[in-house]
Amino acid sequence: MKKIIISIIIITIAAGLLGCGADDSEDGLCKIVFFDVGQGDSCLIVSANGSNVLIDTGDGLVNGLITDKLKSFGVKVLDLLIITHGHSDHSGGFTEVLSNFAVKNVITLEGALSSVDLKRAQLNGTAIINAVYENALDLDGISFKFIWPREVLDSFENDNCIVAVAEVNGRRLLFTADVGVDEEAKIIESHPDLSCDVLKVGHHGSESSTSDVFLDIVSPSYAVISVGKDNRFGLPDNSVLERLSKRGITLFRTDIDGDVYMTVDKEGKINIKN
Numbered sequence: 001m002k003k004i005i006i007s008i009i010i011i012t013i014a015a016g017l018l019g020c021g022a023d024d025s026e027d028g029l030c031k032i033v034f035f036d037v038g039q040g041d042s043c044l045i046v047s048a049n050g051s052n053v054l055i056d057t058g059d060g061l062v063n064g065l066i067t068d069k070l071k072s073f074g075v076k077v078l079d080l081l082i083i084t085h086g087h088s089d090h091s092g093g094f095t096e097v098l099s100n101f102a103v104k105n106v107i108t109l110e111g112a113l114s115s116v117d118l119k120r121a122q123l124n125g126t127a128i129i130n131a132v133y134e135n136a137l138d139l140d141g142i143s144f145k146f147i148w149p150r151e152v153l154d155s156f157e158n159d160n161c162i163v164a165v166a167e168v169n170g171r172r173l174l175f176t177a178d179v180g181v182d183e184e185a186k187i188i189e190s191h192p193d194l195s196c197d198v199l200k201v202g203h204h205g206s207e208s209s210t211s212d213v214f215l216d217i218v219s220p221s222y223a224v225i226s227v228g229k230d231n232r233f234g235l236p237d238n239s240v241l242e243r244l245s246k247r248g249i250t251l252f253r254t255d256i257d258g259d260v261y262m263t264v265d266k267e268g269k270i271n272i273k274n
């Protein structure tokens with residue numbers, strides 16, 4: 001019953017956002033920015049009509065960092081904020097984002113956000129929705145499908161991160177958060193035709209993610225590693241860099257390239273600048 005209720009809520013939100021269709025935009029250009037937030041993840045997707053989706057917030061340790069980055073892209077309202085899991089390098093900036101932007105909807109996992117944050121969000125009028133396995137939504141011409149976890153066992157663990165596929169103008173972006181090779185294997189077992197054009201590399205380029213078999217199935221043209229410069233974990237791992245390079249995958253890294261900015265035009269052409 002719970003899953004059915006959540007499905008209905010998600011579809012309702014999507015319907016509300018569909019008021020401005022992709023055809024309203026002149027160029028149909030979707031903008032995507034993988035922010036350099038140090039050791040952490042944060043990616044902004046802006047639809048052709050200006051709807052904003054943020055996937056993770058970085059750690060929030062540098063006061064004003066995520067706020068300034070979002071403002072530099074003209075963000076005032078977040079139509080959707082996805083928090084992939086409760087680790088601070090992904091969710092630590094949640095409070096700052098909530099304080100500085102109107103956040104309409106948050107999709108996360110049960111237990112990923114503190115009760116204080118949840119209460120604050122709800123007082124601000126933000127809808128909190130738990131991600132449901134295999135659920136999909138369409139937000140202003142961008143479709144999202146949640147392909148992991150199957151169920152939440154412990155949302156603070158990397159193996160229970162939200163993994164989502166975003167599709168816009170016929171191009172797919174795969175956001176793997178911090179899942180490891182065991183979860184990747186289960187994901188491709190249940191999604192054998194999973195493929196993407198852009199892969200947000202799992203767990204900041206850790207050797208425990210982004211297996212050979214996973215890369216062979218998803219077969220991205222581009223990969224982005226969101227990782228802090230001179231981070232204490234020594235990431236990204238050389239083995240991951242080799243797995244990517246031997247397949248000819250074009251790699252961008254936030255520790256080297258800074259914010260990684262890309263666009264997908266209405267014909268599906270991807271342009272990347274950094």
Ligand SMILES: [Zn+2]
Binds near residue numbers: 041177178
């Ligand atoms: Zn992480």
